[in-house]
Amino acid sequence: MKKYFLSPISPPQILTAGFIVIILIGSILLSLPYATEDGIRTPFIDAFFTATTAACVTGLVVVDTGTHYSVFGETVILMLMQVGGLGFMTMATLFALAFRKKISLRERLWLQESMSHTSLEGIVRFIRRVLIYAFTIELAGALLLAIRWSAVMPFDQALYYGVFHSVSLFTNAGLDIMGPLHGPFNSFTNHVEDPVINIVLMLLIFLGGIGFIVLAEIIDFPKIRKLSLHSKVVLSTSGLLFLGGAVLLFIFEFTNTLEPLSLPGKLYSSLFQSISPRSGGANTLNIAEMRNASQFLLIILMFIGASPGSAGGGIKVTTFAILIGAVIAMIRGKEDVVFFKRRLAKDRVHKALTITAVSIATIVLFTMILSATEKTDFLTVMFEVTSAFGTTGLSMGLTPNLSDFGKLMIILVMFIGRMGPLTLAYTLVPHQSKELYRYPEGKITIG
Template sequence: MSLVKSIYRKLNPPQLLTLGFLLIITLGALLLSMPQASAGGTRTPFLDALFTATSAACVTGLVVVDTGTHYSVFGQVVILTLMQVGGLGFMTMATMFALMFRKRISLKDRLVLQEAMNQHSLEGIISLIRKVLLYSLLIELAGALILAARWSAELPLGEAAYLGVFHSISMFTNAGFDIMGALHGPYSGMTRHVDDPVVNVVVMLLIFLGGVGFVVLAEIVDFQKRKKLSLHAKVVLSTTLLLFAVGTIVIFVFEFTNAKTTGQLSFSGRLLSAMFQSVSPRSGGANTLDISQMRQATQFFIVLLMFIGASPGSSGGGIKVTTFAILAAAVYTMMRGKQDVVLFRHRLQHERVYKALTMTLASLFVIILFTMLLSVTEPNASLLMILFEVTSAFGTCGLSMGLTTLLSEPGKVLIIIMMFIGRLGPLTLAYSLKRGNEKELFKYPEGKITIG
């Protein structure tokens, strides 16, 4: 025990987060590879179990075997636990138990929580964690009750309740796992509910609330008291709603006459499915349309949405909506010949712009690299299919054009690594490799380079 404490003290917060996720994924893979975890009572190959455990802990949703038909109830509960721990964060869960047993939260614990929640300071971090746990429980419970009530009209109450709990947690944590394959056939997803308003609206709300970020969620709940929102919340909500509106319009128009997706639906069904597919790429991972049958233009547009992803401080991946907003504002500022990047009458520090640019370029580099590597290991797949799968793994989205189930063993390893990078973020992984902060002792002379 003293050795564990010694290691804990020596590691910095990014290193602890990286190590924590690795341990959770390893434990999950060992449990999922047991015979009791599969519906047939046979051992799942360890690489497939590791893929599923990584996808669940990193709240991605990509699968190499159908969750509803391959895994037993025990295996599905393991996946459910991994989604909950991975979605809220293992440090959040550890803090919950510490608070329950009245244990002291050390400064090191608070620093790790600050890194996990992507906060700028330690002020109010424990209060935020309490709100995260309370809001998560209430939202997941509400979602489970509504979904269970909807499915109880077709299924026994116990089965409907189980489906409600599983999918409520899966969608709120933005994991995207579903067990509908047990009812409608392997890999069917939620395609049978494409024009079901109750299922669609509830799932979309769960994905939105889980992906908007816990800090913003707390501000929304407290809005009646404070009567105002922070700059961060304004940027997150406005950008999220803008992307949702644009995504709905683009998908609705592109797929309007596609007989393989929305062409056979009513007008309201087409609109509802377009709205759902606009929300889901933002790290949700559920689908009511067959992604592989969409037009290439729609598939590429979904790649862009997956790359942007969800909000900071949420369980979602991608470069985050705030990064996208800052870059868009910076481009607009430069085109107007101005110096300061301004959002909602607030000037942003240049450091924020540099970090947004660094995050975007690092993410693009990782996606390009893994797309090239997968094009070698999966020579029969098209470039768009590979790019779609890689971006889905990076954005911890879980949408697939069908390549994941056909991956070779090297391809599975590459996607596992990509899901891990996507959940922690390229910058967190880079910081975990740093030995310490090196101060700049001098500055180089200023130089000029011609651009454009």
């Protein structure tokens, strides 16, 4: 027991503890009177919820961000999104590099864990590139949005809106401050047919959701003319989910929420609502008014989520791809899961199955709990829980009406979704001993 407590802190433990500290600091700041427009303290449970949704880059809100919080409060939320999206270890590395501090081996291990990087070699150089890419993309997005919004508001306000939403969408948080312009909880529904807003926001969601490993390889592609198996699987699977989701949403909603829109508006909306569930969190259509088929499709997309090494949640597109590959291999009577003429190790398949099973169990458990405590229908509860787990932030309108117990449950789901079920499991049980023996093989009938 003594040896357990004196042992070095594992990477999953430091990541979990770091996020908890960030959320608590954010909760205290957001509960101050200075953080609200009317100068009245926000109830701590609501401040705690907002700090969690910002740090876990989810986007579910119990109060409208733009109308409830002051510039100070919005700045706190902006910083929480930035730190939560890039990872607090990445931001700590930024300051360490600025002050020319040496990065220790233990800190390099923490960085490797936080970025889901496959190798410890060159991790500091990789983090430096991540910071450059992230700030460059966020700056470009902020300027493009500011130029567009400067047509309807003063440029300094347009720039402020541009910076906030560029960081929010790139980190896949999905929080918005459009409330003062278009009313609370409306997200980007008033820009449903605006090509500039739609394209810029979709690009920010895409670039923030594919993961920094893939992003680095895309940028290096003109030079090296080669992509890793990981990047090929991420890009191909993401593309199929994006286009497939858009086509289905176009069909399901053509005579419903898409009906009053022009053809370009229908296309923008279908594409936007297809990419946003992949952890983006913003919406240009009213989710509550969609057909049940469309809402259930969004649940599936939110469950799959973004890519490893990004701020997005869900089981991740690589996990989904491995599951599909395993099913196809089993049906075809093949022993190996093969992608792009490369065989996957058995432990990758086992890990994908474990992540999926634990994720489904988590969503089922919390859906049952909230179905018993919240006065609404089952699909709405399941949508909200999956959105929290996938750190997506799309809502059918339940979140602002949650009971205090319901808020605590969603806070817990958001935290689990951001950290990942296995990371939390490794936090609680960090010491894994290798088996010294194997039991005799047995057989169980399946199917």
